Amino acid sequence: MDATGLELLARSVRERVEGADAVSTNFARGEATLEIAPSALHPVMSFLKGEADEPWEVLTSVHGCDYYPEEPRLGVHYMLLSMARAERLGVKTRVRSEAPTVRSVVDLFPGANFQEREIYDFFGVEFEGHPDPRRIHMPEDYEGHPQRRDFPIGGEPVIFTFNEPKMPRWYA
């Protein structure tokens, strides 16, 4: 996909998807990205998957990203792929850290299930409508979201039998 194609796509998204007026584009280093507001994410993804003139049928991956200290701070990147045209498209949205909620796209792309859970686990972005909104890598009782930029590295105490009772609230 080239820069012109991206602009044309953005125009058709603006025209044909309700509430997606604020779509902006970014074409850098051969990578095409649509930047949209979190509220328009689900309709736009639905449009790109099904109704667009040239659909993007596969969601290869979802990435989380923390733009600390900027606001809106938490980014979610969706990488769409069209196998027929061998083209890729990134869809990017950013949410504020006070209420980090994005509509889940698992109903459109079931493969996003694990990856949205991963982003919830590491960044604390909540995916509304996710069928299984639990942590995936970290323990269920873990506090905090470790991939956030202000989450310190290290300092995680290792639990052994001898120091188990001394660990404050480690099991609660």
Place this chain on the structure above:
Amino acid sequence: MPEDGRPENGRDASGGVLTVPYREREESITLERMEAPIEGTLYEGEARRAEPESELFTINMGPHHPATHGVLRLLLTLEGEVVRELMPIIGYVHTGIEKSCEDQAYWKVIPFVERMDYLSYYFNAQAYCMAVERLLEEEVPRRAQYLRVIHLELNRIASHLFWLGTSALDLGAISMLWYSLRDREKILDLFENSSGQRLHTRYFQVGGVMEDIPPGWEAKCREFLADMPNRLDQYEALLDRNEILLQRLKGVGIVPEDTLLRLGVTGPLLRATGNPWDLRKAAPYSSYDHFEFKVPVGTLGDNYDRFAVRMEEMRQSVRIIDQALEGLPEGPYITENRKYALPPRHELATSMEALIHHFKLVTEGFRVAPGEIYYPIESPRGELGCFVRADGSSKPARVHMRDPSFSNLQALPHMVKDTYIADMIASLAMLDPIIGGIDR
């Protein structure tokens, strides 16, 4: 005490030490979702429930089970011997590699990412290096691209050989493990010869490779290449005409192509259904378009097709390495741009600039202009993509791997639904998950 009556800090109200309630940790994993059939809630299709008179039995398999190829835990709901539901539970070897990467200079991240998918370390390094090279807009010399291809394909063979040995072991063919590890050993010897390490070689650098291949390496590699097709013939003679193996694989674990695509499954699993999606052909990187090779595909998408596709991929890899050795161009093996690659040792004694570059690279590393990139390559297990966000400093602000095992694992419930437990072991083996890549 918290409201739910659980003791705080492992102590009761009077401050005495309580026995630690291990059970409470188990309770956090709820079985509620198991009541709802997977097909009915997540994906369209027939909602299938067990007959009311039949008894469903929930059993835990793993995390320390030899057939799960690592520390994978599976929560199975059985009806007799038949698997009705399956839920993978992962995270047991999560080591926070991606978090650690954010604290390292760009070139120091390479050994970290290599340890994610520990059987295809060259691929992890390649995805990361290419992402950073794309951010830097740095060209990789032709010779380095060819050397990368040679090592990537050797690694693909090594990874598939390990898969072949362990899968055959799961299906009861114990001797295959020794045969395939014998050949894998030769590849590891080649890696040791070219980079000094057998595993996690750190051979790929941003801008090229660490060192040129030593004299005599090419001859050794050719010796291996001449040997490999014969070996594969032998293995096929052992396995592909083995009645037990064929019955265990054929017609088992069929998942249609469109289900796999919706789940984002790539690699040999997808190719087994007949979809020829291979990034080496679809979006050639690192000079893959210079080589002639075929993309093997299956027809049904059952476990036998997955087996056959991987066997043929090894033959094609041999062809690619052969062509790459034949056409190996002369020239530098790493970029000449001293801003990103260490200067040669002999320059340090004579050139002040080289010394300064060396010092800056080793102490701070190079800086990368702000930007985000996603670079996918074809690993032995599917699309391995590396997402890197640069914030202008000498450390990446985010390194995220789209690991194929992680996405492909979601296909497992579909592969094993309504099959026997024994077939689940076969399906898991043919899925070829690497838990280090899943958990990172």
